[in-house]
Amino acid sequence: MTNTVDALSAQATQLPPAERLEVVERILDSLDQPDAALDTLWANEANDRLAAYRRGEIKAVALSDVIAKYQATAPR
Structure with a gap:
């Protein structure tokens, strides 16, 4: 320092x-x-994931399942 x-x-x-x-x-x-370049990267990623979902390449996961998964592995 x-x-x-x-x-x-x-x-x-x-x-x-x-x-x-x-x-x-x-x-x-x-x-x-704000970082315009980073915002663009995230927007592209979101669009790619949505397109893959619509093509049936990936499935959606219920929010409750995601929360349960991370609560089970969170340090206490």
């Missing part, structure tokens, strides 16, 4: 929990920027 990161981290840990959370939220928000 750089000296700046170390200093900011040390300062942040001295803040009350609510203010630390605000700092974290602001940092995460700054990372959540």
